[in-house]
Amino acid sequence: xxxxxxxxxxxxxxxxxxxxxxxxxxxxxxxxxxxxxxxxxxxxxxxxxxxxxxxxxxxxxxxxxxxxxxxxxxxxxxxxxxxxxxxxxxxxxxxxxxxxxxxxxxxxxxxxxxxxxxxxxxxxxxxxxxxxxxxxxxxxxxxxxxxxxxxxxxxxxxxxxxxxxxxxxxxxxxxxxxxxxxxxxxxxxxxxxxxxxxxxxxxxxxxxxxxxxxxxxxxxxxxxxxxxxxx
Amino acid sequence: xxxxxxxxxxxxxxxxxxxxxxxxxxxxxxxxxxxxxxxxxxxxxxxxxxxxxxxxxxxxxxxxxxxxxxxxxxxxxxxxxxxxxxxxxxxxxxxxxxxxxxxxxxxxxxxxxxxxxxxxxxxxxxxxxxxxxxxxxxxxxxxxxxxxxxxxxxxxxxxxxxxxxxxxxxxxxxxxxxxxxxxxxxxxxxxxxxxxxxxxxxxxxxxxxxxxxxxxxxxxxxxxxxxxxxxxxxxxxxxxxxxxxxxxxxxxxxxxxxxxxxxxxxxxxxxxxxxxxxxxxxxxxxxxxxxxxxxxxxxxxxxxxxxxxxxxxxxxxxxxxxxxxxxxxxxxxx
Numbered sequence: 134x135x136x137x138x139x140x141x142x143x144x145x146x147x148x149x150x151x152x153x154x155x156x157x158x159x160x161x162x163x164x165x166x167x168x169x170x171x172x173x174x175x176x177x178x179x180x181x182x183x184x185x186x187x188x189x190x191x192x193x194x195x196x197x198x199x200x201x202x203x204x205x206x207x208x209x210x211x212x213x214x215x216x217x218x219x220x221x222x223x224x225x226x227x228x229x230x231x232x233x234x235x236x237x238x239x240x241x242x243x244x245x246x247x248x249x250x251x252x253x254x255x256x257x258x259x260x261x262x263x264x265x266x267x268x269x270x271x272x273x274x275x276x277x278x279x280x281x282x283x284x285x286x287x288x289x290x291x292x293x294x295x296x297x298x299x300x301x302x303x304x305x306x307x308x309x310x311x312x313x314x315x316x317x318x319x320x321x322x323x324x325x326x327x328x329x330x331x332x333x334x335x336x337x338x339x340x341x342x343x344x345x346x347x348x349x350x351x352x353x354x355x356x357x358x359x360x361x362x363x364x
Numbered sequence: 365x366x367x368x369x370x371x372x373x374x375x376x377x378x379x380x381x382x383x384x385x386x387x388x389x390x391x392x393x394x395x396x397x398x399x400x401x402x403x404x405x406x407x408x409x410x411x412x413x414x415x416x417x418x419x420x421x422x423x424x425x426x427x428x429x430x431x432x433x434x435x436x437x438x439x440x441x442x443x444x445x446x447x448x449x450x451x452x453x454x455x456x457x458x459x460x461x462x463x464x465x466x467x468x469x470x471x472x473x474x475x476x477x478x479x480x481x482x483x484x485x486x487x488x489x490x491x492x493x494x495x496x497x498x499x500x501x502x503x504x505x506x507x508x509x510x511x512x513x514x515x516x517x518x519x520x521x522x523x524x525x526x527x528x529x530x531x532x533x534x535x536x537x538x539x540x541x542x543x544x545x546x547x548x549x550x551x552x553x554x555x556x557x558x559x560x561x562x563x564x565x566x567x568x569x570x571x572x573x574x575x576x577x578x579x580x581x582x583x584x585x586x587x588x589x590x591x592x593x594x595x596x597x598x599x600x601x602x603x604x605x606x607x608x609x610x611x612x613x614x615x616x617x618x619x620x621x622x623x624x625x626x627x628x629x630x631x632x633x634x635x636x637x638x639x640x641x642x643x644x645x646x647x648x649x650x651x652x653x654x655x656x657x658x659x660x661x662x663x664x665x666x667x668x669x670x671x672x673x674x675x676x677x678x679x680x681x682x683x684x685x686x687x688x689x690x691x692x693x694x695x696x697x698x
Contacts, residue, residue, distance in 0.1 A: 266448070267461075
């Protein structure tokens, strides 16, 4: 147990000293997670709304596909994107492999099913009279969607939180696509794995604490935003 | 103004509405009566352009409505559902919802919201939220919210189902006042016949998704003469109907079809109304129910309900002579 306590002490000292490397890793993690969450939710929430409200051929199959994608292993997604972005892959020309953008692509693919499936469930949970009321009072397609989203705001905030949680804590795709390059693509999760394997528990713990702190801050921020929305 | 032609509407393959023609004319005050599940709410959703019929066409001013109607057209008709829901925000937000999305400025929206709130007695509730309102208040806010956008056609599904009699009366009076100021068509779906008689100019009956050939009851809009006598005589078409009432002025008379005695010849009885004529139609009222609706021209068209056995014994068939008798006290006055 001593080594854990010692590790925690070292970790806290590192955090308090404002170590530039530690904060660099944290900032990159935050950047990747925020960009991936915005992109995944920007596509996934409207997709979830369409899946929940539109009746079209293959809708049930699409819902099943999205729900199945929730269980996709991160390393499989990493492998797929690796194939796409590698020099011989169809998107190799972008030159994104082992950059933070590659991690974002992988994270988007991982968070997209979460955003789509959970937001479809959230919208399905909204009383159908809300949509009809907005429509009959003259709302067009977008305003109707906005009205429904306002009614489902708590559930949708939870969807965004879940998507963020997925990407910020994800390691498989980050490791395969980013390559854990120091000062370039090292994220909190890949760094924790690395320093743990090197026996540097203090640093690994410090980074773990930071990861939890980021998740906490983002959750609190989302809750504050919800609270401001009122009832 | 808005009409349905050859409409067959299905949910999961089940036929729920089957109408050759149904119209809400400009400025009409129409009631659709029928039991729960008769297709009233579906009919209103089609008229509100919220759903497109599985088969057939919806026409506005004679022109077919496309499957995805443009906003400008949809904004001419508003539906208040049977159990309406208020959107997030205050009563004020709800009353202004439709106005704001029409791009009307804040000052005008506030003015119009306050005017409609005043009309429907909602001014003290303006800042309340939905969980602070009773079901009756929610219904009143929903009707006011629909009126606020000044539709050409207002569709109300059981508008008084959550209100007590006094509140329902207030609701209908506010509606009448609004129509007096700005004529627009209203179509009310109700299972409460009394509401329909009291407030509508024209009544249609819906049964199992079809317009019923038999009106639910025999209705006449009449002028009752002044006087305090117990029995009054109201002129209906070519005949007089004896009515036991102390009401005077414009009223609606309803002769319950089950209260009419049907015979081949006049019978000595206490009935004050004995009308002779000829059968025009004999229809099974409810399939398998053993009940027959006999329509006869006795100076006006009246419908009587008799058992299938009685219809057979009296040999009731089109063109057969018939006598309809009913008591003055059987006539309902609204």
